[in-house]
Amino acid sequence: xxxxxxxxxxxxxxxxxFLAYVYGKTAFSTKATYAAGLFIFSLLLLVHSAGTAAAYxxxxxYFLEEAVPFMALMGxxxxxxxxxxxxxxx
Numbered sequence: 001x002x003x004x005x006x007x008x009x010x011x012x013x014x015x016x017x018f019l020a021y022v023y024g025k026t027a028f029s030t031k032a033t034y035a036a037g038l039f040i041f042s043l044l045l046l047v048h049s050a051g052t053a054a055a056y057x058x059x060x061x062y063f064l065e066e067a068v069p070f071m072a073l074m075g076x077x078x079x080x081x082x083x084x085x086x087x088x089x090x
Contacts, residue, residue: 001068002060008075009053015082016046022089049078 020042027035056063056071063071 001072002056002063005068005072005075006053006056008072008079009049009056012075012078012082013046013049013053015079015086016042016049019082019085019089020046045082 020039023035023039023042026032027039052075
């Protein structure tokens, strides 16, 4: 189940990276401050997701078995949110 959480946060990081690319391209070509804000926001979420996946991978011996399903659930909820954001953006 922990590997599922790691995979979910890795996928989330990839989606946030794609969103950062789209928003960054828009921000740098149009100089729009709103797109620049979305670019920064997506970069921060990318760092969060990648950091969470790395922490889960590197610190897995320290997690209680009871906590792991909730960690996977949070990754799933974040995935639903980022897919909705991708749908709205594209």
